[in-house]
Amino acid sequence: MPQRDFDVVLYGASGFTGKQTVAYFAQHAPPGKLRWAIAGRNREKLAAVKAEVGGAAREVEILTAEGNDQAALDAIISRTRVLLTTAGPFALYGTAIVDACVRFQTHYVDITGETVWVKSLIDRYHEQAAASGTRIIPFCGFDSVPSDLGSYLVVRYIQRELGVPCRAVKAYFQMAGGVNGGTLATAFNLYESGQAKQAKDPFLLNPPGEHSARERQQNLDPALPYFDLSIGAWAAPFVMGPINTRVVRRSQALFAQWEMPYGPEFRYQEYSKFGGPLGWLPAAGLTVGGALFEATLQSPLRPWLKSALPAPGAGPSEKTMNEGWFRCELIGETGDGRKVRGLLRDQGDPGNRATVKFLCESALALALNTNDLPGGAQRGGILTPATGLGDVLAERLRQAGMTIEISRL
Numbered sequence: 290m291p292q293r294d295f296d297v298v299l300y301g302a303s304g305f306t307g308k309q310t311v312a313y314f315a316q317h318a319p320p321g322k323l324r325w326a327i328a329g330r331n332r333e334k335l336a337a338v339k340a341e342v343g344g345a346a347r348e349v350e351i352l353t354a355e356g357n358d359q360a361a362l363d364a365i366i367s368r369t370r371v372l373l374t375t376a377g378p379f380a381l382y383g384t385a386i387v388d389a390c391v392r393f394q395t396h397y398v399d400i401t402g403e404t405v406w407v408k409s410l411i412d413r414y415h416e417q418a419a420a421s422g423t424r425i426i427p428f429c430g431f432d433s434v435p436s437d438l439g440s441y442l443v444v445r446y447i448q449r450e451l452g453v454p455c456r457a458v459k460a461y462f463q464m465a466g467g468v469n470g471g472t473l474a475t476a477f478n479l480y481e482s483g484q485a486k487q488a489k490d491p492f493l494l495n496p497p498g499e500h501s502a503r504e505r506q507q508n509l510d511p512a513l514p515y516f517d518l519s520i521g522a523w524a525a526p527f528v529m530g531p532i533n534t535r536v537v538r539r540s541q542a543l544f545a546q547w548e549m550p551y552g553p554e555f556r557y558q559e560y561s562k563f564g565g566p567l568g569w570l571p572a573a574g575l576t577v578g579g580a581l582f583e584a585t586l587q588s589p590l591r592p593w594l595k596s597a598l599p600a601p602g603a604g605p606s607e608k609t610m611n612e613g614w615f616r617c618e619l620i621g622e623t624g625d626g627r628k629v630r631g632l633l634r635d636q637g638d639p640g641n642r643a644t645v646k647f648l649c650e651s652a653l654a655l656a657l658n659t660n661d662l663p664g665g666a667q668r669g670g671i672l673t674p675a676t677g678l679g680d681v682l683a684e685r686l687r688q689a690g691m692t693i694e695i696s697r698l
Contacts, residue, residue, distance in 0.1 A: 301376030454552030466613030466638030467605025613638030
């Protein structure tokens with residue numbers, strides 16, 4: 290890669306999540322070792338973010354480009370080694386940015402959960418990015434780092450310590466926090482664009498190939514709660530499962546192409562976990578509530594729902610974000626029934642605090658740990674957190690205070 294003016298540019302920096310990335314970089318970007326800038330559509334708003342965050346942010350350069358102004362985006366992206374973006378919905382504002390990143394061989398990370406949009410990126414850009422060693426890595430927020438990185442770490446532990454392939458991984462989530470308007474705007478756009486049906490394909494993000502009826506049946510999204518003996522608690526469909534499972538399956542398929550497979554007929558699924566003797570009650574409530582929300586999104590009531598929920602740019606209070614938390618427990622199983630437990634947990638609202646940590650550490654890994662990234666400098670394409678960042682991201686997250694543990698059961 291030719292010399293660039295910046296190591297990382299934060300695009301969408303005046304949005305609700307974007308402001309948090311600026312604060313994170315101001316606190317955690319190593320001074321004197323990382324050249325970073327902020328970017329977005331409105332110079333005045335970006336200047337206000339600089340002043341509000343203060344500290345190291347006061348010294349960074351401001352770059353401006355509308356999301357549909359390809360020439361202006363090209364001018365920004367050609368100047369940086371890594372582009373971090375929080376400007377969603379990405380199906381509306383992200384394609385021109387990815388296009389420029391592929392052309393200028395600029396590595397890319399975002400926080401999208403828009404699987405159908407990422408499928409379009411795979412079809413258009415994967416081969417070109419792979420040929421040039423450009424890492425385009427969506428899903429670097431709470432969608433889908435705990436699922437993807439956690440399952441990767443469990444699988445590799447089983448292979449390294451037990452000497453056998455992994456047959457299956459299940460993830461169980463518990464969390465508390467708030468929802469920001471950008472996340473909700475993404476959900477509305479999925480239904481308004483008519484992409485919701487396509488998103489139900491369990492192998493949506495996999496490389497081209499046939500999947501038997503048996504494979505598809507085994508990988509359907511859960512629909513009902515049940516008591517899971519392996520964790521001694523109730524498990525219900527996890528709201529982000531239809532996103533995260535597709536990402537994990539893409540990781541498994543890419544690793545298989547690179548002759549580093551997880552295991553024959555590997556399966557991955559995830560759930561919300563509810564403990565205690567009355568755990569069935571919230572499990573059933575969550576399942577019913579999720580079904581009603583999805584039904585409303587597909588009904589004439591969608592405009593009413595959209596007006597009643599937070600708009601883009603809005604989000605939970607500082608108190609809610611600070612008091613939030615998440616816990617992702619993973620159980621990996623071998624063909625002979627041996628099990629391994631994984632755990633990722635952290636303090637802070639998962640949709641904001643944890644997402645910002647995941648995203649920013651992903652960008653810092655690309656900028657500062659280039660030589661240690663999985664696959665070496667030649668690896669590129671539309672990748673996943675596991676295939677593009679792997680153990681490097683896991684170690685950075687541990688250093689940033691996140692608990693990541695793998696052990697035998």
